[in-house]
C-alpha cells in the first residue's frame with residue numbers, strides 16, 4: 001500500500017494552480033477546471049487538500065458564471081472580517 005502519488009509531481013502542481021485562480025475570486029469547480037485546464041478530478045482533489053491545509057473557504061456564488069453551485073475562495077479574501085463601519 002502506497003500513499004504517495006503515483007504519477008509524479010502533477011498533484012502539487014494542480015494544487016498550486018487551483019490555489020492561484022481562487023486567490024482573488026470565488027469560483028465554482030467548473031470554472032476552476034476551465035481556468036486551470038486541469039482534469040475535473042485533479043481539481044476536486046486539489047480543493048479538498050486546500051480546504052484542509054490552506055484555509056480555502058466555501059462561497060455561495062461563483063464570481064465567474066453566477067451559478068448557485070458551491071464556489072471556493074482563497075483564505076486571503078477575508079473581506080468581511082474588518083468591513084464593519086464604526
Ligand SMILES: [Zn+2]
Nearest residue numbers: 028031062065
Ligand atoms: Zn462558475
